[in-house]
Amino acid sequence: MAMRRYSAFAIAKEAMSYHLGWERAWGSPAPKKKYDVIIVGAGGHGLATAYYLGKNYGITNVAIIEKGWLGGGNTGRNTTIIRSNYLQDPSAAIYEKARSLYETMSQDLNYNVMFSPRGLLMLGQTEHEVRGYKRTVYANNLQGVATEWISPAKVKELVPIINIDGPRYPVLGALYQARGGTARHDAVAWGYARACSAMGMDVIQQCEVTGVRTQGGKVVGVDTTKGAIDCDKLGMVVAGHASVLAEQAGFRLPIESLALQAMVSEPIKPCMDVVVMANTVHGYMSQSDKGEMVIGGGTDGYNNYTQRGSFHHIEETVRALIETFPMISRLKQLRQWGGIVDMTGDRSPILSKTPVEGIFVNCGWGTGGFKAIPGSGWAMAELMARGHSPLTEEFSMYRFREGKFIDESVAAGVAH
Amino acid sequence: MLTLECPYCGVKAEETELQAGGEAHLKRYGPGSSDDEFESYLFMRKNPKGVHFERWRHAYGCGKWFLAARCTATLEVFGTYSAQTKEPPADLQAKIKAKRPNWEGYK
Numbered sequence: 370m371a372m373r374r375y376s377a378f379a380i381a382k383e384a385m386s387y388h389l390g391w392e393r394a395w396g397s398p399a400p401k402k403k404y405d406v407i408i409v410g411a412g413g414h415g416l417a418t419a420y421y422l423g424k425n426y427g428i429t430n431v432a433i434i435e436k437g438w439l440g441g442g443n444t445g446r447n448t449t450i451i452r453s454n455y456l457q458d459p460s461a462a463i464y465e466k467a468r469s470l471y472e473t474m475s476q477d478l479n480y481n482v483m484f485s486p487r488g489l490l491m492l493g494q495t496e497h498e499v500r501g502y503k504r505t506v507y508a509n510n511l512q513g514v515a516t517e518w519i520s521p522a523k524v525k526e527l528v529p530i531i532n533i534d535g536p537r538y539p540v541l542g543a544l545y546q547a548r549g550g551t552a553r554h555d556a557v558a559w560g561y562a563r564a565c566s567a568m569g570m571d572v573i574q575q576c577e578v579t580g581v582r583t584q585g586g587k588v589v590g591v592d593t594t595k596g597a598i599d600c601d602k603l604g605m606v607v608a609g610h611a612s613v614l615a616e617q618a619g620f621r622l623p624i625e626s627l628a629l630q631a632m633v634s635e636p637i638k639p640c641m642d643v644v645v646m647a648n649t650v651h652g653y654m655s656q657s658d659k660g661e662m663v664i665g666g667g668t669d670g671y672n673n674y675t676q677r678g679s680f681h682h683i684e685e686t687v688r689a690l691i692e693t694f695p696m697i698s699r700l701k702q703l704r705q706w707g708g709i710v711d712m713t714g715d716r717s718p719i720l721s722k723t724p725v726e727g728i729f730v731n732c733g734w735g736t737g738g739f740k741a742i743p744g745s746g747w748a749m750a751e752l753m754a755r756g757h758s759p760l761t762e763e764f765s766m767y768r769f770r771e772g773k774f775i776d777e778s779v780a781a782g783v784a785h
Numbered sequence: 786m787l788t789l790e791c792p793y794c795g796v797k798a799e800e801t802e803l804q805a806g807g808e809a810h811l812k813r814y815g816p817g818s819s820d821d822e823f824e825s826y827l828f829m830r831k832n833p834k835g836v837h838f839e840r841w842r843h844a845y846g847c848g849k850w851f852l853a854a855r856c857t858a859t860l861e862v863f864g865t866y867s868a869q870t871k872e873p874p875a876d877l878q879a880k881i882k883a884k885r886p887n888w889e890g891y892k
Contacts, residue, residue: 608832612832612834613834623828623829623830624832625807625822626857670804671805672837673857673858673860674857674886675857675860679786679787680786680787714827714828770821770824
């Protein structure tokens, strides 16, 4: 469907006619019989993959199918943090690509994703953490990712509400990425969906894949709750359900699905205009534009597909943050929710060909996929269109067999 | 909140008293095994949406490892049993089969 551009002029024009002229942002088509490419999963990563297939490679006969609703999985359940201060070169490359694409995403998509590069701090609260983050800063400088190590005094200046004196975990400094920040997570999914729809792609919601059809080791289509759909290439971008879908296609993935929770407080006046991550105590926090304190913690320890987590994890997260931010102790919690994250052994993603010809998999983003959405889509589109991509080379699903890990589990701690 | 009964000390422990230990009944591979076997042993964990057999430790109790059968889609616990077993006990498997007729069985 043709896309009508959003602009100040369009708003002014609509204001004259009671705003009755706005069209649907994306279509709601019935599936066609065949597509060149089917992407399973209309979350941020799936939609971004489809968008860059169209934009960079001119492949527009594409369907993005989604069992629930658009961006209703982890895209709508994360804490919207964007950063690229990773230790290993392949990670820094893809996350920095993503962060740089976020900078111009609102213009590129003609959709306001409210990207706010407000600055991000990762607190050093133990000597080990200080050493680890200093190492990351040195690595980032070599990789061309702008981060710096800042003193406790500077932390206090940036975050007046913080308690840097401990007693248990004093703030010894912080890794600071000035161009890190947040964006409106739903808008990222909506913006991509609208742009995909405008290119003639079909975003098909409420359509669950029930089987993957292959012939002679090659994919030929999928069975869905809306009937069978044929395709030449299939992209699996389903995060927590990656193992389930892979099993339908007849292969296994080195993934375990766990519940990760987040919560928001009641809205309060602006009090913190940066993102703060405290990995020693397993908590991170930012303030949304509505004024809510957005809080995330660690994952539960056991396999789980229920999209809800344990109460004691909420308690642990909040307890930890209260020591560092005493003023939040009186806040009421407004909402709490969970998502299912796909964890790999080295805490790095998988963007890879699979044992089945024509099937490509993008998963394993674990607890930190939102920040990577545009870079992941860009790289995945290149992998699907050309068969290889410099950004995905190291993220093969076969790296575990080869022992070529991209070990971010130590570098990132819990909040990843 | 998840509650598991420790088969050794009989305590009904809730999850803060326990530590999750991942997939149960792993077959271990040693020198001379193939790359496939090593990869499967080290990284390819079963990750079903449904019946899952897993290891737990009664960390803040008797300290012992035990095994549990649990549904990852509903968090229903089917039962717990001794870690000194090669596969889930037959009566537990029958109980799960009765509750989950579509379950493919232990493999």
